[in-house]
Each structure stands twice: as structure tokens, then as C-alpha cells.
Amino acid sequence: MVKTLWIPALSLLAGQIPVAMVQAEDFRVETDVFLGGEREPVAQNVTLFSGGLVYDFPLIGPQEITVFDSGRGRFVLLDVPRKTKATLTTQELLQTTAAIKVQAQELDGVFAFAADPQFQVEAGGQEGWLTLSSSLLSYRAKGIKPRLTATADTYREFADWYARLNATRPGNLPPFPRLELNRSLAERQQVPEEVELTVEPKNRWAGRKLVVRSHHIFNWRLSNTDRKRIETAGTYMADFQALSFQEYRLPLLMASMPGGQ
Secondary structure, eight states: OOOSSOOTTOOOOTTOOOOOOOOOOOEEEEEEEEETTOSSOSEEEEEEEETTEEEEEESSSSOEEEEEETTTTEEEEEETTTTEEEEEEHHHHHHHHHHHHHHHHTSOHHHHHHHSOOOEEEOSOGGGOEEEEOSSEEEEEEEEOOSSHHHHHHHHHHHHHHHHHHHTSTTOOOSHHHHHHHHHHHHTTOEEEEEEEEEOOSBTTBSOOEEEEEEEEEESSOOHHHHHHHHHHHHHHHHSEEOOHHHHHHHHHHHHSTTOO
16 A cells, blocks of 8 residues: 555565465455554555455555455556556566565564564464564464355465565565464464564664554455445556556655655
């Protein structure tokens, strides 16, 4: 989504080519994202799974709709205010995240860790939380089992590719820690209900700890409003001006620079 504040890892191992989503029931996910102990979300989204496509709509903040088409191996990004669109293939995304991995390995601290994360995994602890921990970056997640196993598979595929997409946005970490969390949840045939990401400073005297919390509400039916959103996204896909991914992202890159507008 076109934003000036990117939330880290709102993030399948690199090198794999996607297969078509296993068809599952239509369903929806409402997501609220919080920083630290704040009670008001910094991001809200509704994500609709329907007919093999996934539509992600922001409820607050910059208005960018993301459409994931697993069968065609692509994302379509829709900038509503500018009435522009761009297509990014999953193959291009794999190549981009491979380059991100190489660049991150040349850094230190949490970025280097995120290029090749090594977690200590603990499950079944207090209230069923799953924990992936390290000295620099840790996840805590509480999962639930959906009605159909195929639903967990469908959600995991989207979450993996969306983590890669988020990694292309300025200031975000490489996607590989989030991919590990997604894998751990999928092994338990779960989808996330609560996720907490903690990023520690390089040392106790430098920087501040970052905590990002997300809350996910799954519903196994789409509403009439949801279906109208999907119809609107289809109209935008047909009507909006097509740009290259680089042209489409240019305003975001400019805004992320010091003094950028």
C-alpha cells in the first residue's frame, strides 16, 4: 500500500514458483495493526478471498488496493487517488527479494539477521502462543484452526507473497522472518489471530525497541459490501492507467527521501 509509514512484515521459501491456490471457501480477514501499547490502530485492512483471487483494501490511511492472482502469478496494485495501476509478477518479486537478501547480508544488526533468520521455536506455552525468538527479532503468535484445511493453505500462500511484497517498500525488513512464522503456523494448520513482532535495538544503549501488534478477525462468509468492493476493484483494474512498477512506485520513493514530498 502506498504509505509513508511501512509496518515491518505485514510480511514459501525464495526460489519456488507459486502454484494455483487450492480452492477453499470464500472468506474475509479484518486486520488491525498497533504500535507498542497504543490502543488506536495505525493501519486497518479488510482482505477478501474469493474465486481464487485475494483483494486487500485499506480502511484507513493511503488508498491502495492490492489484488493477488495466484493462478496468473501476479499482484495488481491500484492507486485509487491517482487512478493508476501496476502489475508485479511473482517471478519478478522473487528476483527482487533475492536482491534484498544479498543487500541485507552486507549490513549488520536486525537487517542481516532478517536475511537468514535463525529462531528458537516454542509452541504450546501460555494460552497456546507460538514463539519464534532471537536476540534481535522475535514473534509471538496465537493461531486458530479454520473450518477447512484448504483455507489455512490458501491464507499461507497469500501471506507469504504479501510479506515479499511488503519487503519491497522503503524501510521494511526482508520477508524471511515472517515467512518462518507463516511456515510454523501452517505446520499446525492454523491461521493467525494475534501476532506480535518485537525488534530489539542493536545494543541496550542504542535505539529503541519496536513492538508491532496485529489482530486478525476471520469470517467465513463475504457480505454484500465485500462483494461490492470486489466489483469496484474489478472496474479499477479495467479503467486505471497502467504504469510500470518503477513508475508506479516513484512517488513513494520520493516521499521516503529526506525532505521528500
